[in-house]
Amino acid sequence: MGSVTETKFEVLNDELASKIDKILSENAYDSTKLVGILLDVQDVVPKKYVPMDVAAYVAAKLNIPLTGVYDVITFYASLSEKPRADHVINLCKSIVCKTNNYMDLQKSLEKFLGIKVGEATEDGKFALEYSACFGACDVAPAIKIDQDVYGKLTDEKLIEIINSYR
Ligand code: FES
Known part of the structure; x- marks a missing residue:
């Protein structure tokens, strides 16, 4: 893993850097908030991931080692170092959703999207993932699509919501 100066900046551009700067500023450049910072940063990167150059940028701005950033990315399932999709659909399978038949919702999502949990649609529009x-x-x-939360969904409502992200 290279240092910041060795890193090729492929995804980071001025517009993205300014969005990341805003997130860092909102978090007072506090490296103890790294998980939340990376989740917010990931959300502003196309295909919802943390590319190498972005990780290096965050590490440099927070004055922490790049390896520390990667430790967090690899530990948290909600963070990815690989491109995912334009929109990530998180399906909660924690206790309350479990007791309220999240499996029915999963079946509807998989059927409508034509993918299984852990996969992305061929057009790169949607990734479907489990969430806490x-x-x-x-x-x-x-479910949470990017940062938007939806619940108590009928199949009709689900299709309407997903189509609104196309
Ligand atoms: S258990 Fe809280 S959102 Fe699913």
Whole structure:
């Protein structure tokens, strides 16, 4: 793994750097908030991942080793160092969603998207992933598409919502 100066900047451009700067500033450049920072950063990167040059940029700005950033990326399932999709659909399978039949919702999602959990659609539009509880237990079973939360879904509503991201 190279140092910041050795890293080829392939994804990072001025526009993305300014979005990342804003996230870092909102978090007071506090490296103890690295997980939250990386989740927010990942969300502004096309295909929802943390590329090498972005990881190096964050590490340099927080004045921490690049390996520390990668330790976090590899530890948290919600973070990815590989391109995922334009939109990531997180299906909660924590206890409340589990007891509210998240499997039915999973079946509908897999059928409608034509993929299984852990896969992405061929057009690169959607990735479907499991998630831990994200605090929407009152509308369980719940999904999160990027940062938007939806719950208590009928099949019709689900299709309508997914089509709104196309
Ligand atoms: S248990 Fe699913 S959102 Fe909380």
